[in-house]
Amino acid sequence: MKKILVVVDSINVNDSSGSKCNVALIINMIKAGYNVKVYHHSRKDISINGAHCVKINVNKFNWIYILGGFLRFLNRNFNLITTPFIERKIGFSPAFLSDVHDFTRTLKKDSFNPDLVITLSKAASFRPHKALLNIKEWHSKWLAYVHDPFPFHFYPKPYDFYAPGYKYKEQFLINFANKAAYSGFPSLLLKEWMGKFAPDFLNKGVVIPHQLVEIENKEIQLPEFFNRNKFTLLHAGSLLGQRNPKGLIEGFFKFLESNPEANETAQLILIGSISENHSDTFNKHKNKRDNLISINKNLPFDVVYQLQYSVSVNIILEAKSDISPFLPGKFPHCVAANKKMLVLGPENSETRRLLGNDYEYFSEIDNVDVISKLIEKLYFEWKANPNEMLLNKPELLDYLGANNLKFIIDTLLND
Structure with a gap:
């Protein structure tokens, strides 16, 4: 049984649509017959049936975390907002870098020996991708999944804008596009769109659509505002x-x-x-x-x-x-x-x-x-x-299902 290591921001399906998509992908990997281990930075312990899920613990004794805490203190007590200034200087917030430190520290101790490492994220974080850049021995079996355009100035209009530290973020994108053995996208159009900014995506990219999973049909009381007869x-x-x-x-x-x-x-x-x-x-x-x-x-x-x-x-x-x-x-x-x-x-x-x-x-x-x-x-x-x-x-049921996912991943593993 092939081993897949998934590194993901969150597997809490109620915190964002991105987390829902990530969990669906993990569930279908399990359904496709892979041995799946998940490292996640959710705020609570969460399990996924059939996967070994490990919550990344926060290391409060690294200097980045301490700096972030001090900046939060300034913001809370003196209304001093320093994060945009820091991001302009180094590209990323202390909170982002502290989480990356936690991911890297934990992953370097891992003994799972995966056949494939997949980094998933949500919103604009890409923390798992930043951590994997620090683990060179996994680059040859790394699939960096890009769920949305990044950075923000690479979005199509009307979403695009220049975020603080955008040049550093742009270089970060180009770095992981270059270092990862593969890249994944939920859509063909997104792969082609991002390939305009990082050509490695066109050469290494595969389309892994958001997954359709079978969810147990529980007896749920629907809201009163809903009328089945209308x-x-x-x-x-x-x-x-x-x-x-x-x-x-x-x-x-x-x-x-x-x-x-x-x-x-x-x-x-x-x-x-x-x-x-x-x-x-x-x-x-x-x-x-x-x-x-x-x-x-x-x-x-x-x-x-x-x-x-x-x-x-x-x-x-x-x-x-x-x-x-x-x-x-x-x-x-x-x-x-x-x-x-x-x-x-x-x-x-x-x-x-x-x-x-x-x-x-x-x-x-x-x-x-x-x-x-x-x-x-x-x-x-x-x-x-x-x-x-x-x-x-x-x-579309077939395209979004576990069998197609297995075909895509097996093709990469047999490459």
Whole structure:
């Protein structure tokens, strides 16, 4: 049995969509028959059935941690924010470097002797990747997974901006692209996008999509705002400043204006933190019938997962841009739920690539007329037969599943 060592920021599925994706990948590695050991920096001890999980302990006696504590003291007591200044000088915060120190210190003591080492991360941290740069003996069997563009100025518009220490972060990216034997990406478009900045990604990169995992169908009480008897559209995920729901909301209410009877039977549900930039849109469209339900916080993963299976339509909403190279973390859940998706985003996107150019429920995020017509079409299909609102993409079930993952990893191991 081949051994895979996974080094990851967190395996707490409730702390971010990135952690959910990382755990799904680990679960499918186990399902594919690998011997998996996981080093993680979650804030609590967490286990994954079938894997040996080791929590990285914080070493409070290294000078970087002590410096970070002193800076936190200055911030808390004197409102002195020093981290951006330090990042401009050395590229990374003391907290980042302290965590990297903890990872490196622990990994150098490991006796697992893996056949493949995979570094996973979330948000903009890439701490495991920084730690692996310090362990040269593993570079020949290292797969550096890049879940999102990095650094921030390598994001496509409108997400891009120059973070403090961006030159150091850029060099860090080029270093691990060069040193790692392989690189992994959740989408083909992301691999091609990042290859423009680090050509090694094009030569060494493989596409390992976010994974679809079988989750035990527990008896979960769904929220009171959800009514199984209504035509429900669900967007689950944060609405960042760039991820603007205005076109979706206005398209939905235009659909209601054109179809007054739907006021009694249609709901748009938005779950996840909402940027204040969008508050005017929400305030404008409040109504007494509760057609628009907005939950400005994250709900537990298992609740959202069951909602995705129970609603009429799942929504993918991306930013207004020329390209969206991201594979949304919820995409596998939406495929598994087998409900039709309303996809709002740029035409050049990974979601559109996977669903196919002939997928009909697609619009740019700000085309209110098209969005309204698509919702209307979905509504009348639901009225005709609510049990036939199916996605029916079996090829995506295979693409996102453990068998395809095993084929990809076995190809690397036999390289």
